[in-house]
Amino acid sequence: MRVPANVFSQDYRVAFKQQQVWGVAHALEFFLLGGGAGLYLFSTWFARFSLGQVIAVGLVFAAGVSLMIDLGKPGRLWRSFANFKKSWISRGALSVFVFLAAAVLAMGSRQLGVATSDASFALSCEIAASIFAIIAMLYPGFVLSSYASIPAWNSPMIPLLFLIYSWTTGWAFFGLVLLAAGSEKLGLFLGLGISLIALTILSLVIHLGALSRGSLAVRESFRELTRGSLAGKFIGGVLGIGLVVPLLLVLWVTIAAVMIPAAILLAALLVLLGGFFFRYCVLKAGVYPPLF
């Protein structure tokens, strides 16, 4: 009779196991947060664009709502500011709250002309909102990298990747807003896109290289991403459809020197799709090593 190799290895405490607690809801929150914060920065500093700012605030607010829905006790959300000295989730919640308050104040004072006749108040609020937007872009990466329980997350590359991908996702949202508004600043948008997508691909390749040479648990995460259950989403969704195809599309439009809105629209949508899959894959590729 053939005996199974290890009949007791079903539990992660005696085998590698993917993290199962955080999934679609957290990926969506991280995606909306990074994209919204990135869009705010583009809309504020690269091309003053109030529609972009409004949508950015909406995206970040939606990220907060997405997180709140996932809480076991949503009514206690206000308590999540309490442990900001130790917890990155607490720092993230605080940064989102301050960002929303500062961005709304800035937009309100600019649009309605309240508070002051000169623009210094609005500018101060915009600077504050921008600083907290960058913290909000970084915080999901710092949350994950602070967990020693999952070695693949416990890396300085994770916050960097989340920051870079937030800029890229923000760029894609920015493109959609520019297209919707029929803006003439699409040339600036294309130039930024080539640099950002190329930087994202480069950072992902560096990260994958580091994963492939890590400890056993880290290599298990690498295997999940490249040959395991997440390979289709990561190789196809993040790297292929989410980065390489949009890069080719943007390069094509730039080289052709003709604005093709459909190609730009497609590139932006694919980057957004890849941005969501990136967060999902990083979360799901978190592998706990066995206890013994």
Place this chain on the structure above:
Amino acid sequence: MARLGMIIDLARCVGCDACTVACQAENGTPPGIQYAPVYRKEVGKFPQAKVIFLPTLCMHCADAPCMKACPTAAIHKRAQDGIVLVDQNKCCGSKACIVACPYGALHFYEERSGVYGTELTPQEERGQAAFTAGTAQKCTFCVHRVERGLEPACVITCPTHCRIFGDLDDPQSEVSRLSRQRNAFTLRPDAGTDPSVRYLP
């Protein structure tokens, strides 16, 4: 000041699961939540194959990652004995502690439930009265027993006396002596948590 901890003698454990059952009875946890599971692993090859057992529980770490992960500061370490507890009135159910724990020692308590569905046994009724739905739950080292001078339920139930409970900060205690004499080790030392549960090979 003390640092309560546990020594688990792996050479003595026979994998009877009495500790798991005693814990569940003592704390009235629902069917999906076990604070003290015993894990099994098949090692070696025939004819030298054998099954080894790993009794587990919350490690009540000195540098608890769940405490750092919790956004609401609901998880705290008691200054008088080092027991790590979840404040049911502060936990917002973010599950950050569950992800952060390298030992899988934290659980999410969704709703009241027992082995017979929503109708709870008296033990479950008593145990789950202290739980709040939508929050994290974990082993408390049977703090309600410790405060009465008793040992945790898993310790007194173990028929092979493989679990020994005591003060790790007291060099004269049995746990400290065994830890020194038999080269006790901890699980996942790479996580840097300094657990208060140690194992004897």
